[in-house]
Amino acid sequence: MVAADAIVTVSYKRLFQRAIAAAPERLHFAAHSHHLWPDASYVGQLAAWEDGVRLADRKWERVMGEIWPAAQAHVANELRLPDPSTVVFAPNTHELLLRIASALPKRPLRILASDGEFHSFRRQSARWEEAGTARVHRVPLDALVETARMGAHDLIFVSQVQFGTGHVFERIAELAALARPDGPWVVIDGYHGFMALETDLSAVADRIFYLAGGYKYAMAGEGCAFLHAPPGYGPRPEVTGWYAEFDDLSLPPGSVGYAPDARRFLGATFDPSGIYRFVAVRDMLRQEGLTTADVAAHAAGLRDALLAALPIEAELLNPGSPARFLALRSPHAARWKAQLEAEDVIVDVRGDVLRIGFGLYQDARDLEALIGVLGRL
Template sequence: MTSFKHHYRYFLEQHPGKLHCAPHSHHYWPDVTRQAQLDYWDDSAQGVDHKWDTIFGKRIPAVQRQLAELLDHPAPEQFVFAQNTHELLYRVISCFDPAKPLTILTTDGEFHSFSRQVKRLEERGNVTVVRVACEPFDSFSERWQAALSAQHFDLVFTSQVFFNSAVVAPPLSSWLPNVADDTLVMVDGYHGCGALPTRLREFADRIFYLAGSYKYLQAGEGCCFMTVPRNCQLRPEYTGWFADFENLAKPQQATIGYASDGLRFAGATMDFTALYRLQAVLDWWQREQLTVEAIHGYVQNLQQEFLKVIDELDHPLLNRSALLHHDLANHGHFLTFALCNEAQVLELSRLLREVGVETDSRGCRLRFGFALYHDPVDYQQLKKAFE
């Protein structure tokens, strides 16, 4: 089996003897991203104020094209960047009139960037949020469809892969045709993009798709993006000067203008170092012909090798009966074990950490992630925790 560890030498050398099983939380960066840091510095030194011409004229279009190819999206110009998905999420929400009632359909398995924000919105009194429980997973699709049919919603928000279980949500094709045309649909793709083969072509003009580089795109924090449907005429109230970059030097009109492409949801000045790192990762994948399909296949094999070790442990808590999943053949890039209480999770985490195995947890759920910088033999290290 091919090993990819030599592509992550800088990070791995900083953590000798460690098995990092939390790439779904903070992925190690491949070595190619180190030069990208310097490239941004050099472009800034050479361009100073004119560096924006390089960033908007060359770097952003290049990464837009790469992401569009990665996600099978027909319109690269509809990708807009921000430092985090929360910025982009709130720009979309700011398109709704706060004086009018707002109804939202979502799940109880969304990440805090969304779940915290909508809880705060509910304090307005005119915002209604319907949350469909993710579990039991076997019946989620039916319950989601029923909720969609029960009433009209202004906004539907769901994940591609749920962050606290790695269970894949029902495919868009199974429910999106049943959503009213005037309902705005957002999909959190953070745990899908770069991990699961994703094809947005069919839905490109219907949904807003959110993701970023912190996890499986391996470029670290600071470069998130959203796809915007073509011909979108929404006018986010939360807006910045990037949103009409082309007309910046022209006399400003009384009515605020917006770009005709995805940039209408852009914000203001940000550090684009992470975009350079992301470009370096995507360039590397293209040079090596390393597709998402190939990465996903590699990780699926790692997961099976990991589960063989789990079976050999025959541990009373850390075993397949505690594994949260719906279909391991169609699953995200981490495995989640649901234990009885948080104390059990903390104790297992401690034992694993003492032998150099880094995991992460959410309450009573212990999570193990998988990455290209793992080899199947690495998981033998788990046995040391229970000797």
């Protein structure tokens, strides 16, 4: 057993009292999958409801005039984007992916991706192949840039952090150098990177798309995905909703107009409560003086202490990675996950990989308890 003071001395459980009280015996080590919500998110949820009943039809003036710009500013500050107007929100990243693809005029689309992308992209790209609307070239992560340089693709898609292995893609700038408004376009899936690693896109913001959302490390839950869209890329997505409408007097009568900024990728009416929660959580972090670097350091302390005392034998797939989870390969992974769940210890499995994720709501006592349960597997 590892002594608590040898692991980490700071606890932030006070910021998560509602989530912890909801299941006080649970040990939740799946922050990389479904991050527990801080109390601030409850405040944001209530604010969305109260604005809905207080303002009724006029709530959209507040949503689009105050909450939306505040959320844009938080994303831009986190990613060092020079212009918050390049950020647009949607209920999930899949909707945004469809709009990006619809803005590319060529068919079949020639897509390059890593062989470790998340199920949403994997399924959609496989269906495009099946329908004949895309040809998809999947390569190992370390071969992606060299393959992209061959210049045979319209869309290049890669995760900032691979969801299965925790491997970090560190060559975004090299892909960005290949991007052009007429193709190829570079799309970075940042879901396991946003607010997990410090990310500075200032040098590439004019050339790459970046997708992420509030469900994981942003601690805001569902319904708050976002896209950074570089100016000049995809001015007229074919998949479009009425929120993207823009009256351009220079267009011929009957033409479909688009907003000049990232709103061109908007859909239709949406539930804004996720954006309220995101803003409330980000405001809380600012008030607490907690940066992404601070949260990552807290998680890294827990991760490193677990590695030092890990009582199970498994192959670590992401040694030295700043990813906020351990990826442990073993033929026993599924059985371990089931045994842990039977004791109300929450982790997750991807195939033969057990993933253990770390967050702000865990402390030394949680880690000691986790090590004890792992030791009994």
